[in-house]
Amino acid sequence: MNIEELDAPGYERVVYASDENSGLKSIIAIHSTKLGPAAGGCRMYKYGTVEEAKTDALNLAKGMTYKNAAASLPLGGGKSVIIADPHKDKTPELMQAFGKFVNALEGRYYTAEDVGISVEDIAEAAKFTSYAAGLSEGPFGSGDPSPVTARGVYLCMQVAAKYGLGSADLKGKTIAVQGLGHVGMYLCEFLANAGAKIIATDINQKAIEEAKSRFDATIVAPDAIYAVEADIFAPCAMGGSVSANSISQLKAKVVAGAANNQLADADCGQLLADKGILYAPDYVVNGGGIINVAAEILKISDQAWVNEKVERLATTTDQILSEATANNVLPHKIADQFVDNILASA
CATH class of the missing domain: 3.40.50.720 (NAD(P)-binding Rossmann-like Domain)
Structure with missing residues (x-):
């Protein structure tokens, strides 16, 4: 897997991963870890270009900083996107490679479900990282948010x-x-x-x-x-x-x-x-949704606790x-x- 840093002023870290064996093309954007490790779901979408995917990831990551803060969560803002058609390109190998990508950030970013990603998909990623939430199993599994x-x-x-x-x-x-x-x-x-x-x-x-x-x-x-x-x-x-x-x-x-x-x-x-x-x-x-996921992360x-936060x-x-x-x-x-x-x- 090849991982490279992308330039994004105002963001703590933005990285792009490509993996020839699985076909993974993914971006993880970390906007802020001021309140805690960055947390935000993974979106799979058939973006036209890497730049288009990057723009979406940046906007979503900043939004997560604000969402987590507004919900009074001790989490920062981050987001990941996978450049693929969720109806045609998704495979267990692709999600497992994504899990390895998340793991490479050593806990600065936690992933979960978003558009195009299911609980089962996150379970595949979790085989290769402990920084995945929204799982249906495990002592703190929160399931579909x-x-x-x-x-x-x-x-x-x-x-x-x-x-x-x-x-x-x-x-x-x-x-x-x-x-x-x-x-x-x-x-x-x-x-x-x-x-x-x-x-x-x-x-x-x-x-x-x-x-x-x-x-x-x-x-x-x-x-x-x-x-x-x-x-x-x-x-x-x-x-x-x-x-x-x-x-x-x-x-x-x-x-x-x-x-x-x-x-x-x-x-x-x-x-x-x-x-x-x-x-x-x-x-x-x-x-x-992120409140539900946060309970698992924390x-x-x-x-x-979840109900009170949602209310x-x-x-x-x-x-x-x-x-x-x-x-x-x-x-x-x-x-x-x-x-x-x-x-x-x-």
């Missing part, structure tokens, strides 16, 4: 609805869910149980059929999800979907979802506010939206300042 992520999103969405719609009760509300992956599907379950109406989209036909069958979801084309008549727009797919173009189409009054890096650029927060749309900062809302077997995400969201509303400041600016204060005092 997706349902915990979804629960946190659901709790924070209720808070956002209180500020953006006038009531935290989601019964009868219409939620536009973009993405029916692991987290999106679990979120739909929470929403359906609450009596919400679901409009959903995905490129996976099997997921679409499941959402229709289980939740009586109305299905629309991927490009049509932005313009549907909905109370809340929940991005639960890849990042950057809240862009100038999509904002111009949104009819929802609240944006709250599970995706990372939802805002396509720095101007989008203001564009949302200009349309009277309330944005619940993504890295606060979607922190449930060797905490008490489920009450605290809703409290933090409430504090952020309350301050943003009272002072007429963009919510993500309040969230960033909240985390910057934590990091400054570390």
Whole structure:
């Protein structure tokens, strides 16, 4: 395996690994270890270039620094990406090589599941590193973090609805869910149980059929999800979907979802506010999964610890939206300042 350092100002370490035998091409980005070892999932995606993969890894790693800090976890921010098609290129050998790559960083970075990576995949990586979490077995195995992520999103969405719609009760509300992956599907379950109406989209036909069958979801084309008549727009797919173009189409009054890096650029927060749309900062809302993984990393077997941390995400969201509303400041600016204060005092 060949491992080389990549230049990334403002990041502690960014490395690229390639392995001819397994076909591995992967980047691990460590943004900060100020609060503890970097932790963040591994994403497998068919990136067009290494540079594209690097950009995604950098954005995600920085997001993890903020997510972990906002969740009051003693962990820094890092992320890994594998350049491959998860439906065609994934093999046990590939994931085992990735495990060796993680191990080479000697504990400065812990990996777990993310888009395109399952519990079974992480188990393969864990055969060659002790710095993998989200495992289903072992004394502290936390399993799939997706349902915990979804629960946190659901709790924070209720808070956002209180500020953006006038009531935290989601019964009868219409939620536009973009993405029916692991987290999106679990979120739909929470929403359906609450009596919400679901409009959903995905490129996976099997997921679409499941959402229709289980939740009586109305299905629309991927490009049509932005313009549907909905109370809340929940991005639960890849990042950057809240862009100038999509904002111009949104009819929802609240944006709250599970995706990372939802805002396509720095101007989008203001564009949302200009349309009277309330944005619940993504890295606060979607922190449930890393809390679940953190329990495994920190060797905490008490489920009450996880539950309390996840419920605290809703409290933090409430504090952020309350301050943003009272002072007429963009919510993500309040969230960033909240985390910057934590990091400054570390």
